[in-house]
Amino acid sequence: MSEQRKAAALISGGLDSLLAARVMQQQGIHVEGINFYTGFCVEGHTHAIRRRDQKKDKRNNALWVAEQLGIKLHIIDIVEDYKQVLINPRYGYGANLNPCLDCKIFMVHKAYEWIQARGFDFIVTGEVIGQRPMSQRKETMPIVSDESGAHDLLLRPLCAKNLPLTRPEREGWVDREGLYDFSGRSRKPQMALAARFGIEDYAQPAGGCCFLTDEQYAVKLQDLWRARGNKEYEIDDIMLLKVGRHLRPASHYKVIIAREEGEANFMQGYRRLYPSMTTVSHGGPFALIDGDVDDPEIELIARVVARYSQGRSAEQVELSFSDKSGRSRSLKVKPMAAHEIPKEWLI
Amino acid sequence: MSRQIIDCRRLLCPMPVIKVQNAIEGLPGGSQVEAVCTDPGALKDIPAWSRINGHRVVEAATRDGEYIVVVEVVEDSAS
Numbered sequence A: 001m002s003e004q005r006k007a008a009a010l011i012s013g014g015l016d017s018l019l020a021a022r023v024m025q026q027q028g029i030h031v032e033g034i035n036f037y038t039g040f041c042v043e044g045h046t047h048a049i050r051r052r053d054q055k056k057d058k059r060n061n062a063l064w065v066a067e068q069l070g071i072k073l074h075i076i077d078i079v080e081d082y083k084q085v086l087i088n089p090r091y092g093y094g095a096n097l098n099p100c101l102d103c104k105i106f107m108v109h110k111a112y113e114w115i116q117a118r119g120f121d122f123i124v125t126g127e128v129i130g131q132r133p134m135s136q137r138k139e140t141m142p143i144v145s146d147e148s149g150a151h152d153l154l155l156r157p158l159c160a161k162n163l164p165l166t167r168p169e170r171e172g173w174v175d176r177e178g179l180y181d182f183s184g185r186s187r188k189p190q191m192a193l194a195a196r197f198g199i200e201d202y203a204q205p206a207g208g209c210c211f212l213t214d215e216q217y218a219v220k221l222q223d224l225w226r227a228r229g230n231k232e233y234e235i236d237d238i239m240l241l242k243v244g245r246h247l248r249p250a251s252h253y254k255v256i257i258a259r260e261e262g263e264a265n266f267m268q269g270y271r272r273l274y275p276s277m278t279t280v281s282h283g284g285p286f287a288l289i290d291g292d293v294d295d296p297e298i299e300l301i302a303r304v305v306a307r308y309s310q311g312r313s314a315e316q317v318e319l320s321f322s323d324k325s326g327r328s329r330s331l332k333v334k335p336m337a338a339h340e341i342p343k344e345w346l347i
Numbered sequence B: 001m002s003r004q005i006i007d008c009r010r011l012l013c014p015m016p017v018i019k020v021q022n023a024i025e026g027l028p029g030g031s032q033v034e035a036v037c038t039d040p041g042a043l044k045d046i047p048a049w050s051r052i053n054g055h056r057v058v059e060a061a062t063r064d065g066e067y068i069v070v071v072e073v074v075e076d077s078a079s
């Protein structure tokens, strides 16, 4: 009996990678999933943070897909290594700050290292020619294969018939006849294949798999880079870009104001990393300050935070300011009027 | 029986899952890993990861506002 071949499938949680892995299973391949965590993944974060979303059933789509397929899933933390991809993408950004082509190359490269370390035979992705304007075009397919180092060990079961033969096909590990020739932006062929497999419930990612395709998020990240004078970031920075209202009164600091209780709870966890402020005399939001501030600036921040509190029309609001070591002091200020907050402050 | 406690406070999913996965790698069957989390998603995601990777969840509970998941390593599933 011939040896059972093993493939690592890149599982994003969407339908395409689910189908690609399923097609391989149908051909008798042992499939295990790999899912990469860049820190920007949409996966569940906002649900975890925002209280009003918590009633919705939250699930990790990659785990869910793996469970449907009955395969193991290895989630790999690439937060550190990913910085180079995002900060300096050779092929540039897409519509927002999404470096999709570099990202794909990087992920396939990581998967290639993974299969070598584990004795797997090849890599599978759910890519479809023409599906995405930046990263999934006829011209980009060989770029991803070659620059990742995977070369002909990268198989795209959903569009393989439109591409040159890969090693798994040449060696007869998989049957090319059982692969597909999908192309273009239409989702119909995928939906039809899903129906044939009896798969009814699947995630429909709108723009892409990560926050970098989100315009609002990209604006906040760009602001952070501009203010710092470089594109460095830490995981805490990118987490906090997902929550609160961000205001930048001056280039050297910004204020993050919680919009509701869930965000406030989440932000409380950062009290020892950033100075913070909260209202005392009135119900109000919790706020973090990113940057070094002096006394007049602390007072200005207090007036802004008071503006977003229930005491916005009061003569005076009392707030408490705490530095990173937890030392706090009280401030009494007059809340800013709406028109006193310049639009440019809002990021 | 050895039980390793991992602090996943403030981490958002899937980081707690990754921490559990990495802690389990290389542990002998029967060892336990206890994840202490603040993201409620961990109560679902860690058990889901354990199910698909063949490990056993021996406890998933909420305690003092924190979410505790204890996973026992099943030998044949370690990879």
Ligand code: SF4
Binding pocket: A098, A099, A100, A101, A103, A104, A135, A207, A208, A209, A210, A211, A212, A213
């Ligand atoms: S959407 Fe994000 S995760 Fe997906 S390929 Fe583009 S940059 Fe990578």
